[in-house]
Amino acid sequence: MKEKQDITTIKAPKNKGEQILDAATELFAVNGFHNTSISQIAKKAGVAKGSVYNYFESKQALLEALIMSGVELGEQMMQMAKKSDNARETLKILTNIHFDLLQNDLKHWKFYMALMLQPGILESVKGILKERVAKSVKVYEDLFTALGSEQPHLAARAFFATLDGISLQVMADLEDYPLEEMKVYVLKILLDFDKEEEK
Amino acid sequence: MKEKQDITTIKAPKNKGEQILDAATELFAVNGFHNTSISQIAKKAGVAKGSVYNYFESKQALLEALIMSGVELGEQMMQMAKKSDNARETLKILTNIHFDLLQNDLKHWKFYMALMLQPGILESVKGILKERVAKSVKVYEDLFTALGSEQPHLAARAFFATLDGISLQVMADLEDYPLEEMKVYVLKILLDFDKEEEK
Amino acid sequence: MKEKQDITTIKAPKNKGEQILDAATELFAVNGFHNTSISQIAKKAGVAKGSVYNYFESKQALLEALIMSGVELGEQMMQMAKKSDNARETLKILTNIHFDLLQNDLKHWKFYMALMLQPGILESVKGILKERVAKSVKVYEDLFTALGSEQPHLAARAFFATLDGISLQVMADLEDYPLEEMKVYVLKILLDFDKEEEK
Amino acid sequence: MKEKQDITTIKAPKNKGEQILDAATELFAVNGFHNTSISQIAKKAGVAKGSVYNYFESKQALLEALIMSGVELGEQMMQMAKKSDNARETLKILTNIHFDLLQNDLKHWKFYMALMLQPGILESVKGILKERVAKSVKVYEDLFTALGSEQPHLAARAFFATLDGISLQVMADLEDYPLEEMKVYVLKILLDFDKEEEK
DNA sequence: TATGAATGAGTGTTCATTCAT
DNA sequence: GATGAATGAACACTCATTCAT
Numbered sequence: 139m140k141e142k143q144d145i146t147t148i149k150a151p152k153n154k155g156e157q158i159l160d161a162a163t164e165l166f167a168v169n170g171f172h173n174t175s176i177s178q179i180a181k182k183a184g185v186a187k188g189s190v191y192n193y194f195e196s197k198q199a200l201l202e203a204l205i206m207s208g209v210e211l212g213e214q215m216m217q218m219a220k221k222s223d224n225a226r227e228t229l230k231i232l233t234n235i236h237f238d239l240l241q242n243d244l245k246h247w248k249f250y251m252a253l254m255l256q257p258g259i260l261e262s263v264k265g266i267l268k269e270r271v272a273k274s275v276k277v278y279e280d281l282f283t284a285l286g287s288e289q290p291h292l293a294a295r296a297f298f299a300t301l302d303g304i305s306l307q308v309m310a311d312l313e314d315y316p317l318e319e320m321k322v323y324v325l326k327i328l329l330d331f332d333k334e335e336e337k
Numbered sequence: 338m339k340e341k342q343d344i345t346t347i348k349a350p351k352n353k354g355e356q357i358l359d360a361a362t363e364l365f366a367v368n369g370f371h372n373t374s375i376s377q378i379a380k381k382a383g384v385a386k387g388s389v390y391n392y393f394e395s396k397q398a399l400l401e402a403l404i405m406s407g408v409e410l411g412e413q414m415m416q417m418a419k420k421s422d423n424a425r426e427t428l429k430i431l432t433n434i435h436f437d438l439l440q441n442d443l444k445h446w447k448f449y450m451a452l453m454l455q456p457g458i459l460e461s462v463k464g465i466l467k468e469r470v471a472k473s474v475k476v477y478e479d480l481f482t483a484l485g486s487e488q489p490h491l492a493a494r495a496f497f498a499t500l501d502g503i504s505l506q507v508m509a510d511l512e513d514y515p516l517e518e519m520k521v522y523v524l525k526i527l528l529d530f531d532k533e534e535e536k
Numbered sequence: 537m538k539e540k541q542d543i544t545t546i547k548a549p550k551n552k553g554e555q556i557l558d559a560a561t562e563l564f565a566v567n568g569f570h571n572t573s574i575s576q577i578a579k580k581a582g583v584a585k586g587s588v589y590n591y592f593e594s595k596q597a598l599l600e601a602l603i604m605s606g607v608e609l610g611e612q613m614m615q616m617a618k619k620s621d622n623a624r625e626t627l628k629i630l631t632n633i634h635f636d637l638l639q640n641d642l643k644h645w646k647f648y649m650a651l652m653l654q655p656g657i658l659e660s661v662k663g664i665l666k667e668r669v670a671k672s673v674k675v676y677e678d679l680f681t682a683l684g685s686e687q688p689h690l691a692a693r694a695f696f697a698t699l700d701g702i703s704l705q706v707m708a709d710l711e712d713y714p715l716e717e718m719k720v721y722v723l724k725i726l727l728d729f730d731k732e733e734e735k
Numbered sequence: 736m737k738e739k740q741d742i743t744t745i746k747a748p749k750n751k752g753e754q755i756l757d758a759a760t761e762l763f764a765v766n767g768f769h770n771t772s773i774s775q776i777a778k779k780a781g782v783a784k785g786s787v788y789n790y791f792e793s794k795q796a797l798l799e800a801l802i803m804s805g806v807e808l809g810e811q812m813m814q815m816a817k818k819s820d821n822a823r824e825t826l827k828i829l830t831n832i833h834f835d836l837l838q839n840d841l842k843h844w845k846f847y848m849a850l851m852l853q854p855g856i857l858e859s860v861k862g863i864l865k866e867r868v869a870k871s872v873k874v875y876e877d878l879f880t881a882l883g884s885e886q887p888h889l890a891a892r893a894f895f896a897t898l899d900g901i902s903l904q905v906m907a908d909l910e911d912y913p914l915e916e917m918k919v920y921v922l923k924i925l926l927d928f929d930k931e932e933e934k
Numbered sequence: 935t936a937t938g939a940a941t942g943a944g945t946g947t948t949c950a951t952t953c954a955t
Numbered sequence: 956g957a958t959g960a961a962t963g964a965a966c967a968c969t970c971a972t973t974c975a976t
Contacts (some may be wrong), residue, residue, distance in 0.1 A: 172369070172370075172372070174370065175944080175946080177944090177945085186961060186962045186963060187946095187947090187962085187963070188947085188948080188949080188961070188963060188964095189960075189961055191946095191948080192960065196946080197945095197947090216417035235464055235974070239431075246456060251454055252341065254505070254508070255447055255454060255505070255509070256451055264509075266939070268509070271509065286399070291515075292519060293522075295515070295519060296499060296503075296523065297520060298502065298506070299498075299499050299501075299502030299503040300499040300502055301502065302498075302505050302506060303496075303499055303500065303501035304494075304495075304504065306450070306453070306498070306501070306505055307470070307497070307498055309454055310453040310454065310466065316491070316494070317492060323488060323491040327495065353936095372971080372972080375971060375972085379938095385936060385938060386937080386938065386972095387972090387973085387974085388935080388937070388972095389937055390973080391936075395971080395972080396970095396971065396972095398964090473953060492936045552956095570767075570768070570769035570770070570786070570822060573948080574950060584957060584959060585950095586951090586952085586957070586960095587956080587958070589950090590957075594951080595951090600915070603787070643879055646852055649852055650853055651901070652903070653849035653852060653906055655844060669904070669907065675741070689913075690913070693901075693903060693917060694897060694901075694917070694924065696891060696900065696904070697896075697897050697903070697904055697917075698897045699896075700896075700899075700904060701896030701898065701899035701901070702892075702893075703900075704848070704851070704896070705892070705899060708851040708861075708868065714889070714892070717889060718889060721890075725893065727939085734930070751940090772966065772967080773966080773968080774965090774966085782943060783941045783971080784942070784967095784968090785940070785942065787968095788968070788969080789938090790969095793967080793968080794966095933953065
């Protein structure tokens, strides 16, 4: 049903369901979930207010659909990581992808991260997100294991945390974050750290 | 009810303005800004709904006042850091404080972090928060400079990011995050890394 | 599904119009007019929502058609009554039929009675219902005249009222109404009363 | 808080709560529960839409308050009945009251009776109404017992049913029901019947 | 200064009805 | 005829804000 070609590529919307999803993503990211009304979404999507409910049972359901589509993205990313058999290369690639997404899809990221923190909204969805994080951590853990890390789980958590923290700061800082430099720095530190661990 | 020392100490509320602020902090943290009504705040603070408007011009203004009071906390923390002259010790202390706050004041942290990401709410406050982050980064940067780091600004950013990322994951993960282990791990890595950088 | 004889027999639905009417009757009876949506009716009838409008101009029109079909039932009942020439026997039979319908077709009765009371819905239909009641009263009046009642019109009204009142109470009371006993009692009183009147 | 002087007397509304209740009673009676919007009630009561919710938690709660106030009326009526010690007289009085209410408070009656039949609305309230009916029946039962009726419970039910049935017909018939004549007739029959039973 | 009743714009959601296919 | 996606008016309800007391 959905056709995606590249992680960061999203095709032009074809049907109303996608139009609505896109509009909602945009608006939730910019104004937040609670500050976005169904009316706004409908107007932005170019459909009638009632039509939203032909595609999504409720505002909550719309939100969940949104999240699920994001989860798929992470899923794909993780799949890519598993294909390579050089741990260091893979880590580099993942790190690069992470920074690329950060630069190209800032709004979506912001939305997802805000979501993880927003209280009350989504007990129903939290499980999904937690599962996704757990999977990611596992992937990193395997990579660090391959690199000979003594505490691969903690190393993975820490590495993941650094990336997440950078994301967070980018989102809050917005304009003037030295993102490119940070990427280079992290990759360098990563390598040094790896080498040391590999010894 | 809670008895804490130093940084996290909050004096017993004296006047209605503070009562309101406290109630709002608690409720915003638990239910989010949009899910908290003035009525709830007033009831929790033990004042009449109308009285809230004698102390704060609007719900927005209340939020901003609340953020400002939080900023002071960070300010104090940074002051403490400057008093020590052993960079490595200071880093350890700051890291410890960070983790302690994470364990004891999770709700407030969650609230502040969510705030940084929540769009739309606080263009008016963003500047203040950015300034605070900049100051923190500067403090860390000075510490890394003292440690002989070649790229102290990036190192500070990265370190700060790691802590922030861990905070984020704790908040999202909630129950089963290996927080204590992470603290030990981060401190260990920090030391090793420092030693290497010091060479 | 149900197999009944005579008056209460409903033929198997042949065309969509009847399917829709049947579905609507069932749903209106159970959930009320305002709580039943066209979608529900369509789904229950096994047709598309739009198709309902090929058979009935509007929800109102559907309701009116439904009422008219119910009126016919009363019509048939009254016809039966006229065929007998023993007034007392006829009264007994009618009373029995009344109680039988009450036991077997409670939902439909409830619906019709509610309809008579529900304001606003059916100014358009009220005339028809009034006419039906008038006819029924006339039938009873003739019977009481035959029995020698001095005020046959009032007697008919009173008798009819008793039956209606019992119906009403049954519907409201629902589970624990002593319906069978009431039938026996009414028939007994009726006989005594008749005998007295006949003197 | 409430001051009533006579069963059929309702004082001019003083506060908004009563204004709203009155408006709601009027509109529910005329248009039905589902066909009456909060906006209409507010407008008729001369208050803002939101104000309705300062007095009643929900539309349902408003309905229930309405019913409860009606229950009180019945309660008072029953109290009156218990004060007399002449069963026949009491029956007469109650019957008279019943007919008077029917003439003077038709809208309220209509509303209550419609309510008893309307499906889905008020499972929460049904218990109250059933209890009220049970009490009334008990009062009548005692009266018939005092009159020496052999089956006082059934006699009470039947008598009550007749009154209810008359009410029902009045409501449906509306304009041209011979109410006064029916009253005389019922009282006469009642007396005869009583005499016979008393023998 | 303190109060809370009053307000009304705004929300998510439903659903009778239309109409292009 | 048959369909069901699309529509938008209407609904119950919320809540930030005001203001007379």
